[in-house]
Amino acid sequence: MKKVTKGFAPLVALALVAAACGGDDAADESADAPAAAEEPADEPAAADEPADEPAAADEPADEPADEPAELLFDYGVSDDTIRIGLNADLSGPFASLVSQIVEGQEVYFEMVNEMGGVAGREVELVILDNAYDVPTHLANYEEFRLESEEGVVFFTQSTGSPHTAATVDALAEDNLLAIPLTWYSGWADPDLGANVVEINATYCVESMNGVQYLAETFDAETIAIVSLAGEYGQDGAQGAKLAAEALGLEIVYDGEGAIAGGDQTPIVTELVAAQPDIVWMTTTPTTFAEIFGGSVAQGLQAQWSGNSPTYSYLLLNTALADALSAYYTFSTYTALWGANDSEGMQLVISEMQKRRPDAIFSDNYIRGFLEAMTAHQILMAAADAGDITRAGILEAFQSAEIDFMGLAPNQTWAGDPNDYIVRETYLYDVDASIFTPDATVSDADGSTGSVLAAGPYAGSLAEGFTYEGPCFVAG
Amino acid sequence: MFRRPNLYTSYQAETQVLPTFTKKVIAIFAIVALFLMPFDVPIISGPTELPILRSIPLIGDGLPFFRFLGDAAWLRYMSDAMIVVVAALGLNILTGMAGQVSLGHAFFLGVGAYTGAFLGGHATDSVYGHGLPMWIWLPGAGVGAALVGIIVSPVAVRLRGLYLAIVTLGLVFLGIHMGNTDWGRKFAGDPSLGRSFPEMDLRVWKEETPLVSISEKGSWFGVEMSSNQKEFLFVAAVMLVFIFFAVNIKRTRTGRALQAIRDRDIAAEVMGVAEFKYKLVAFATSSFFAGVAGALYASHIGKMPAAQFNLILSIEFIAILLIGGAGTVAGTIMGSFFVILLPELVKDFSDWLSERAEGEGIVASVSEVILSGNQGDFGPISTATQTPNYPLNVFDLNLVLYGVLIIVFLIFEPLGLYGIWIKVRNYWKRWPFSY
Amino acid sequence: MSTSQSKRRISNGAAFMIAVFVPITIFLIVQLFSDPAVFLTTILKSLAMGSTYAIIALGFVLIFKATEVVNFSQGALAMIGALFISFLVADETIPIVPWWSEGNLVPIRNPIYDLGLPSWMAWGLSFIVALFFAALIGLFLERVAIRPMIGQPLFSVAVITLGLEISLRVLANDSAKLKLRNTNTPWSGKGFNIGDNFLYWSFFAAMIAAAISVVAVFLFYRSKLGIAMRAVARDQEAAMAQGIPIGRVFAIAWGAGAALAAVGGLFATEPPIKQTGAVDAETSLVAFRALPAVILGGLDSVQGAILGGLIVGSAEIFAGQYLSGYTSVLGAGYPLVIPYVVMIIGLIVKPYGLFGTEEIRRV
Missing domain, CATH: 3.40.50.2300 (Response regulator)
Structure with missing residues (x-):
């Protein structure tokens, strides 16, 4: 205490x-x-x-x-x-x-x-x-x-x-x-x-924004959705599925709830076989690193993103830094340090x-x-x-x-959820070259390697979304 | 009334549950104290008000340990500890009495918890539940776990020592994995939010208002009580029943057979003890205890994911047995309270230390040497929440101390708390010629 | 149980093995012809995985053979070892954080890199120093926590190692937690393509490291000290009567075990186990993943550790690769429990593992 x-x-x-x-x-x-x-x-x-x-x-x-x-x-x-x-x-x-x-x-x-x-x-x-x-x-x-x-x-x-x-x-x-x-x-x-x-x-809205942004920015036609089992993962995956359906993306691999701890070989295998244009993930940074690193090593060329906290800027400290710069778009809920x-x-x-x-x-x-x-x-x-x-x-x-x-x-909780749920999220490009691992808050050029790409961003899907209860109902 | 110690005139007298007068007095005193514990007894509650204690400079305004009575956070830890006593007594039958070391006790707790939830919980779209009353789901949880124990035992009986320990460790991983599968989720609920467990309420059948409500606050015998206090009393009663059960097993043919198997299994077999049968009995009984404890534990927590029944829980039980003194009921009870309350004591101690650091005098300067407010201050332990490198953060220190205490305990007192108790007893028995 | 019974059990076991292995072999042959590149990658991956498990398992066996203790703190030792490698080799610093320096947290530079040696030699030397540090930790733990327990029930000692695991893991996490600490090996992240499949050099590094470890352990057992260790393992009292310093033998076993754990910990941060090449909180879990390998091979057998590691590692990788379509049936994350399933099946057939010494039971 x-x-x-x-x-x-x-x-x-x-x-x-x-x-x-x-x-x-x-x-x-x-x-x-x-x-x-x-x-x-x-x-x-x-x-x-x-x-x-x-x-x-x-x-x-x-x-x-x-x-x-x-x-x-x-x-x-x-x-x-x-x-x-x-x-x-x-x-x-x-x-x-x-x-x-x-x-x-x-x-x-x-x-x-x-x-x-x-x-x-x-x-x-x-x-x-x-x-x-x-x-x-x-x-x-x-x-x-x-x-x-x-x-x-x-x-x-x-x-x-x-x-x-x-x-x-x-x-x-x-x-x-x-x-x-x-x-x-x-x-x-x-x-x-x-x-x-x-x-x-929410995860669900964040997924809609993220998928829409990726699909429009990179002209995607196919998508793979991979997520952890449970409230976090499956809520995110449901949002991504809603978005994929509305945007006419073909879901080539549906790995909703497919992830658990440990060895991720099965998911990597399935992802590589499916060859999607974009991958939407809802998991933890360590697990994400396994799947992302494994898939990139097997030659998968896709654009990746996922719910926060799927990604952590600490991953830029690892062997995956270059691949992350090339293929990852960081989606999150707030402005990051120095972004505005x-x-x-x-x-x-x-x-x-x-x-x-x-x-x-x-x-x-x-x-x-x-x-x-x-x-x-x-x-x-x-x-x-x-x-x-x-x-x-x-x-x-x-x-x-x-x-x-x-x-x-800004946020309020008055009235009907549809009137107040937040529909804006933030998307960042990842750039490992500006990342400063040893910086303190006093360093003027400190950076977590994230460059604002869009935000506050609310795609048409999230704007038009009607909240009728949780996207994913947990036990 | 006072007899010579260790003088028994009949076998009957020696194997009584409470053979001596002193033991009877201690037992009655302990039971009375237990049932008084959830209430606010002014003399012993809170930061000590006792004038004698207040005059002692260090203890002065409150040793951290003098405040576990009354309706407070400590009551929850005590209830937890009593549920753990039930489970640990089960493991004591398997490991302490029959000598089969199991690291899979958490698995059987989990089986019990989900059998209980299956029988007594409420069904939703995503989980099973039959809403049966507690007099069905609580024993049912035990029976379910015992059945699983019987299924596992043919494999387990063939294995010895550490091989058995590690296979049972595997059960824990398998159990958590099963809770993650599609069909497992029908029992265990969402892997991260978990499912709701049945509440501790006495009902005749599925009626709306329970006969005796334990999970809601209300008055019992004219005393206004919170749900925590009621649950404490109920759990205490269940614990006493199981303690009695465990003490009695030791006195039966089964108990003697199990101990013979522990001491030298092949010799026991030669003497006509059916090894397979009794090991199976040990597994089943141990799992029954674990199952009931698991269902109670889950109900006490209310809502939790399957991953909560993990290896750390299993390790806790083994630590309890060894710290308490394997093979004895009294040791197991002491061990449970010690291990469950230890992290809290450690936490309170760090708090106490950091409060002292603000004052003056010897204690304050010692505390200041040990603690540091922020990174870079002198002192290896930081009370700041964030510690970029060193010093060590207090919360982590608590965990480290927990591990270290287990080690220190086993090194300096391999017979456990029970061993200390025997030593103290023998000292006073021979007093004033104890050397 | 009589000998004739146990013989019959083995032949039963053989029948069982055939029943299990024939279909698996057929399935694998089909896979080999349908996509040879993927099959080859999978084989190399599983060999690498198996090698890592084997290294960790060797650490367990080394300690068990000398002290008859299953060291549950092997995972924490692996993580600490990997951290030493990360500090000394990757960051080129000495792993002492000068907390006495009043907030000025500038780490001390590793002097080996200032000697003007060629970079590979400086790397190798630092690596060996890191292993040496890890071994020192092992020695220290043995002296403080294990030596006083000689003669006590074995299970008490095993629980002591569990206590060590709890404490050490927290300390290790604490020094790694705000950063993912790179191990930054020369082969880190590098490799070559076979078809679409990328093969990391770390696969081969793991295999080579395993081979070196095995050779080192065999040579060690032939040295005077190793013979002493085997004698201690056979009969502690008799060994002591022969004038073998049991304490020193214990200490060396723990030191060597900790060094092996460090090597295992290093490979636990690289593909195929981790893609990041960084030490994180999961690094210490590698010991619990390798434990089935030790048990399957037999707790006191070096050959068993190697074979057990390879079997368990291959089972995990092959199941992950070829059963991925059945995830909904098997449950998410099923490869993690495959080692334990293999272990339990193995123990049904052979209760003391593949090469473990059967306990002789006297009345």
Whole structure:
């Protein structure tokens, strides 16, 4: 469990966030901002300071002038803190990815706390490791759900589909919201995920966009679809099939749910025999590398793409780098580091550089920021309504509109799923030659080897898609 | 009332379930403590309030280990541990008593879980389920697993020692693979989301409102209880039944035959113990325990994929047996609690250490030497979530410590917790002449 | 069970083998004529796969013969070995991260590359140094965790190695996790075409490495130390009475086992097992994939390890290649369990593996 830094340094003038926080004295404080920027190295040290340091608790008190006098709150909130839970995989198979996402969230909330926190309270992140294990996840959940100050009001990270699915009933019972690290189209279905805050497009929509983009860019006539068994893989595969049907592509190999761990020879054999023009994959990076590498070695010349996270830029560090540059188009849900010049992007880059100058260069911090922004803006909405009880936050969520400041399409969950599901995704060309494996976030020429090709991109299929429930119904 | 130790006047007296007065007292005390555990008992709950403990400087505001009573996260670990006791007792019959080392126990838990789900779960488009009440699906899960155990045993009986261990290890991989096939998914559900398992509710037949609801919160005997507390009590009761069963097996003809086979199988055969028959019985009984435990485990978790019944779970059971002391029921129980609660203790210890690091004094400076907040600080263990290279992240450290503790334990106390208990007992038995 | 019974069992076994192998052979001959290029590739691939398994299996056997312990931490050792190769050879650095240097994580350069040697020689020397480091880890583990257990029940020792596996794998993952670490061998990613099929040089490298390992192990068993090791394997007490230092024999077996695991780990990052040529969290699983080979061949037999590795590896590759049309019946990812199925069938026929020594049971 790690507690996030209390705000010591003066405010940084970030107009948008400052406005959102209701800060009125930003102009005063901005004079001090350069001083703060000069000593970023001191920031981590603050985390080690004793908890009873008075400065943090006192500072925000004079900050929000327009705060309602009576603010309702129940569990997980005290007079000076708001506790947010992260039930995250920090030692399991997704540890490297998730730890960077968590890092992004920490940086974001450090910034928020410096600006005066939410409703005059400091946001405290409570991080527990679920080790990608369902029983551990559930036991952690018991610690988060406590109906006292020791509980939390929101989950900004709930790693793993089976894990999140196992807590869905309890979430509903406790009026808690959780942001999962999955893009399954079933979460929009109120039966499954009423309390699950899914951000960005779904696998299914992503597949439609990806297949349409590939088919139109490379004039394809045939397609092969390969996916993992289960909710992730088959949701993606269903989207690709819908797209292939609508575009008149011939499916020469249907490997929906054909992949499992280990040796991928059978799939490579089938793919090479089918000789498709494009291949759509929904799997994990290591498995993708096996199938992609094996097929390219056997002379398959096709254009490849797949749902995120099928591809990882770390693969550019391997023997497959050249083949990936030649044949792969990277599809994902958000803008990547430096892909655009939006306010959100500038915020991510400057905050990361200021607060974690030595952090390894990666796109995952953006996901952390998106999750943190969602929670922050929902909490702000709830605070404006004068109710940051768990029920109040749930209510605020149902009408919230999240502004991602250009990092990803803005999002809401109000009304019918068809009105709000996100239909835009992003597509990137892969270029191994600009990839910088050893860069840190402070390096100006750092790159994960992805060059924006299209995005935010919404193909005609995704635009016209009517959501009638999950593309793939899992058990 | 107080008799001379080790003086038994009849065979009957020696083979009693609880032969001595002290054992009876301990057993009754343990059972009472067990059933009080899910409730908030003010004196022992929470960061210690006891004035005596508070005055001790280190323990001061809360040793990490003093807060497992009441309705909290620890209750879940305790329920987990009690279910594991049932399964481990099964493995104890096979490995501890009959000497057949199995790394496939997780497989039989899985078979039990899915038999239970098949009988008691609710059918959807993609999975089977018959919605039968618990008094059918819980024993049914055991019987299903026992049948699979009987099918496997003709192969297993021919194999010896590590060969058997590795073949049973193969069963675990095969089991997970079967959960992945098209027909396997009809039982196991989606490979990543898993399926819903039946809930622990007592029903007469398939009626709507259960006779006794365990999975919903409500009041029992006038006490308002959460579902966690109710499940704890139910699981505790099941565990006691199986402990009694396991203790008794040892006293029967079967138990003696199994031990004869363990000690020297060929000699046992010469003496007229039917080796094949008794090994088969051992496999079936062990799988029955595993099956029931698997169904309970799955029901307690609620929803999980087949991959959860993996090799690590099997290893956990072997570790339990060896750490507890193979061949003894008491050792198995101690081992289960130790192994299941160990990661939590380790976690609490790291938390405790990092909290101490913020204070002053010796403990704080020691903690500061061990811990570092961020990369580059002095100290091998980082409390930061992200560690680009070294130092080691706390969450990983917990896993490493878990492995190391197993090793250290086996090196320094090969007889396990039971061995420690015997040593302590003998020390006091001979006191004040114990040397 | 009497000898006559066991003889009859073998002949039963032979009948069983015929029943299994004749149809398989016919099927393969048909495949050979229908597409010779694919068939040839598959054969080479399965030989490479089998060689990798055989190398790992040899590590198991070496340790088992000396200490009678199945070392379940062989997978973690393979990964650690591959990491050493990645650090010393591919990154040309020394695998000590100077965490005391206050955030300045500049690794120390491997001095071998600064000696002005020809590049192949520097590569070879670094490779040997990496194996040496891996062996040191093996020695260390044996001294710390295994030596104190001499005389304890064998299964306790086996569980100790499981504990080692848990701890070491986490440590290894931790040092590899944020990057896929290349092993970057001279043959990495290179190869030539047969028809449409690409043959990697790593296939042949694996076969050559397996051949060298086997020869080395046989030569080793003929040396004085090797003879001592065989004596220890036969009877520990008698060997000790003859003045053989059992502790040293154990240590050397573990050191050699760890070095073999490192070689296996290297090939576990290359085709046909992995396409990426990089160490990742799955590298340590290779030991569990090779375990059926050890058991099938017989835990205490060098020939068994080789033959077992080849059988299991070929079964996996051929099943993957020629049964791919039946994926819906066999289940996704079926090649992964093929080794275990082959092992179980093999053990039904021969409970001690193909070349394993039958335990003599006395009353």
